Amino acid sequence: MRRYQRPFGGLRNADSGLEKLNVCHVAPRLRHSTDARPHDCACRAAQPRGVFAAAIYVALTPPGRDAPADPADYRFALTASRFPATVEFNGADAGQTAHYLARWLNSRCEAGPWSRAASATVAG
Secondary structure (H helix, E strand, C coil): CCCCCCCCCCCCCHHHCCCEEEEEECCCCCEEEEEEECCCCCCCCCCCCCEEEEEEEEEEECCCCCCCCCHHHCEEEEEECCCCEEEECCHHHCCCEEEEEEEEEECCCCECCCCCCEEEECCC
């Protein structure tokens, strides 16, 4: 009988973290496409073993402002199990900068460490 192993090592293992969150603007306007990659995967999007999705969070700021440092300043955008995942915005958000954070979720909805912030302008 195979024993279940927790993919995050108690949720403190930074090696299982989501290092890269790529955001690229895609047409039509008011949309961003996100692509999540684990730290050891430089060539393609892939999820670590034991992970079912990534929780993606976004914070909107005026142009030129830095990304918020506190994850509590970000709002939940979506849970993505396949990539690329699309985040849609309202017309009032056009011209602002969208800052993204993400974290892997296992089958028990336990979250791993936060990714580095990624930013893109919301085209209007």
